[in-house]
Amino acid sequence: MPIRHLTADAVRTAEHAAGDLLANGTLMRRASGGVAATVIEELRRTGGCYGRHVGLVVGAGDNGGDALYAAAALARRGVRCVAVLLAPQRAHPAGLTAFRASGGRVVAELPAGLDVVLDGVVGIGGRGPLRPAAAAVFAALVPADQGGPIVVAVDVPSGVDADTGQVHDPAVRADITVTFGVRRLAHLLAGPQCGRVRLVDIGIDTSGADEVDTLWELTDAEVGRMWPVPGPSDDKYSQGVVGVIAGSARYPGAAILASGAAVTATSGMTRFVGSAAADVVSHHPEVVAVARYADAGRVQAWAVGPGMGTDDDALALLGEILATDLPVLVDADGLTLLAAHPELVADRAAPTLLTPHAGEFARLTGADVGSDRLGAVRGLARDWRVTVLLKGRITLVADPTGTVLGNDAGSSWAATAGAGDVLTGIAGGLLAAGLSPQLAGAAAARVHARAAARAARGAPIGAADLLAEVRDAVRDVRAGLGQWSR
Ligand SMILES: NC(=O)C1=CN([C@@H]2O[C@H](COP(=O)(O)OP(=O)(O)OC[C@H]3O[C@@H](n4cnc5c(N)ncnc54)[C@H](OP(=O)(O)O)[C@@H]3O)[C@@H](O)[C@H]2O)[C@@H](O)CC1
Ligand SMILES: Nc1ncnc2c1ncn2[C@@H]1O[C@H](COP(=O)(O)OP(=O)(O)O)[C@@H](O)[C@H]1O
Numbered sequence: 001m002p003i004r005h006l007t008a009d010a011v012r013t014a015e016h017a018a019g020d021l022l023a024n025g026t027l028m029r030r031a032s033g034g035v036a037a038t039v040i041e042e043l044r045r046t047g048g049c050y051g052r053h054v055g056l057v058v059g060a061g062d063n064g065g066d067a068l069y070a071a072a073a074l075a076r077r078g079v080r081c082v083a084v085l086l087a088p089q090r091a092h093p094a095g096l097t098a099f100r101a102s103g104g105r106v107v108a109e110l111p112a113g114l115d116v117v118l119d120g121v122v123g124i125g126g127r128g129p130l131r132p133a134a135a136a137v138f139a140a141l142v143p144a145d146q147g148g149p150i151v152v153a154v155d156v157p158s159g160v161d162a163d164t165g166q167v168h169d170p171a172v173r174a175d176i177t178v179t180f181g182v183r184r185l186a187h188l189l190a191g192p193q194c195g196r197v198r199l200v201d202i203g204i205d206t207s208g209a210d211e212v213d214t215l216w217e218l219t220d221a222e223v224g225r226m227w228p229v230p231g232p233s234d235d236k237y238s239q240g241v242v243g244v245i246a247g248s249a250r251y252p253g254a255a256i257l258a259s260g261a262a263v264t265a266t267s268g269m270t271r272f273v274g275s276a277a278a279d280v281v282s283h284h285p286e287v288v289a290v291a292r293y294a295d296a297g298r299v300q301a302w303a304v305g306p307g308m309g310t311d312d313d314a315l316a317l318l319g320e321i322l323a324t325d326l327p328v329l330v331d332a333d334g335l336t337l338l339a340a341h342p343e344l345v346a347d348r349a350a351p352t353l354l355t356p357h358a359g360e361f362a363r364l365t366g367a368d369v370g371s372d373r374l375g376a377v378r379g380l381a382r383d384w385r386v387t388v389l390l391k392g393r394i395t396l397v398a399d400p401t402g403t404v405l406g407n408d409a410g411s412s413w414a415a416t417a418g419a420g421d422v423l424t425g426i427a428g429g430l431l432a433a434g435l436s437p438q439l440a441g442a443a444a445a446r447v448h449a450r451a452a453a454r455a456a457r458g459a460p461i462g463a464a465d466l467l468a469e470v471r472d473a474v475r476d477v478r479a480g481l482g483q484w485s486r
């Protein structure tokens with residue numbers, strides 16, 4: 001089962017369905033226990049609990065209550081806790097009583113030398129950026145990588161919208177985020193701001209949540225299991241032949257990268273059509289490359305667009321491809337053409353995957369992606385009745401029914417020219433192998449991100465370096481190495 005992420009509303013519905021467990025404070029006790037356990041683990045890792053120092057930043061709601069109860073539990077382990085109350089009159093009364101009874105002290109500002117700071121400003125009830133008092137406390141902290149305290153966010157980093165993942169300015173940047181029962185949308189949509197996300201079981205049932213409240217994330221093991229591999233009775237045709245249309249004689253790079261990625265990611269056969277056929281074969285001799293579409297031979301899916309140009313010939317070819325009943329991936333120049341000619345996909349019944357970056361997305365819809373990327377990608381997939389993969393650090397793949405798969409690349413080394421061409425080749429190969437557009441897109445994004453991280457190991461890369469690591473990235477997911485990015 002993919003990892004589920006839910007909206008704040010769906011989380012609240014599940015909490016209320018827990019009835020007495022919510023009313024008698026059991027949920028909060030479990031939540032704060034999970035926060036305390038996370039801090040203890042961190043303190044033990046760095047020398048033990050006794051005599052260590054933890055600071056709290058406490059807001060007006062239950063998020064602050066979690067932090068106060070957690071601190072009371074930490075004090076029982078010999079941890080010294082101090083708290084800044086942002087709204088002293090409204091701090092969670094029972095939590096504050098427990099905090100004080102455990103020896104915790106309320107202070108006007110956080111002292112230097114803290115080991116951990118707990119962000120209990122706001123959780124799923126938060127709106128907008130950190131307000132000035134909270135912003136000042138966090139602005140004064142020395143970052144963890146410069147010897148400052150580790151920041152542990154309770155539920156979500158304050159200032160990050162739990163539903164859209166929008167990172168307001170200012171917002172807390174957490175090293176660790178501890179959440180309860182189920183992950184929130186922001187934990188994927190704003191993954192880099194959340195640090196390592198730790199999920200604590202508090203005994204709520206979230207299985208009935210609606211799809212519109214849900215964002216899914218495949219596990220590496222799931223990607224590994226769905227990766228197409230040849231069976232005993234397979235030959236080069238039976239696994240699905242992918243056709244790549246990309247690049248040009250003048251600009252062969254996209255052709256070489258996209259077709260090379262298809263060759264690397266999938267077994268079977270890759271065909272290529274375009275004026276860069278000779279360049280493609282010189283780099284990847286196994287590609288069956290021709291100059292004209294009429295000579296292409298049969299394929300089970302097309303990947304069309306990177307560097308193909310936007311002239312009348314390109315438009316005519318794109319129209320021909322989209323008029324087939326084969327699965328088609330459209331990227332880059334193909335998307336620019338499609339933005340002016342949406343009718344080319346309007347009546348398509350066959351699987352269709354569009355892979356825009358933010359700029360191409362704006363061309364397709366006539367509006368910027370905006371701060372709600374999830375809502376935006378869902379809207380385009382629904383309106384155009386196609387699957388849409390929105391690129392970026394967090395890749396989102398929405399199908400027309402509203403199901404969305406997300407992938408946090410875990411690093412941003414893939415933000416380099418030509419990396420999208422590699423993604424096109426990988427996803428095109430998976431489409432030809434029979435994966436749905438959504439699974440093809442999401443699985444390709446995972447392997448692409450892994451390949452980028454493998455290639456980079458801390459230094460910049462080009463798209464060809466990324467391509468060279470795709471094979472080992474496939475090996476990693478097939479070996480079920482476990483969740484890697486967070
Ligand atoms: N219910 C349960 O079973 C469980 C709940 N749990 C916990 O409760 C949390 C939800 O608690 P919640 O609903 O009290 O809201 P919460 O996130 O504390 O924030 C609301 C308060 O913040 C304020 N505020 C808003 N924006 C702000 C800003 N930008 N900057 C500063 N302040 C701002 C706003 O006040 P305002 O000043 O706007 O009137 C309001 O009072 C949840 O995330 C989890 O941690 C767990 O224990 C598990 C069980
Ligand atoms: N900040 C980022 N972090 C991680 N991956 C990124 C980031 N920005 C872009 N990417 C990925 O890199 C690739 C870039 O694709 P694209 O923008 O089409 O580039 P190009 O057209 O030059 O090939 C996509 O797979 C995208 O998801």
Ligand SMILES: [K+]
Binds near residue numbers: 063119120122157158
């Ligand atoms: K918080």
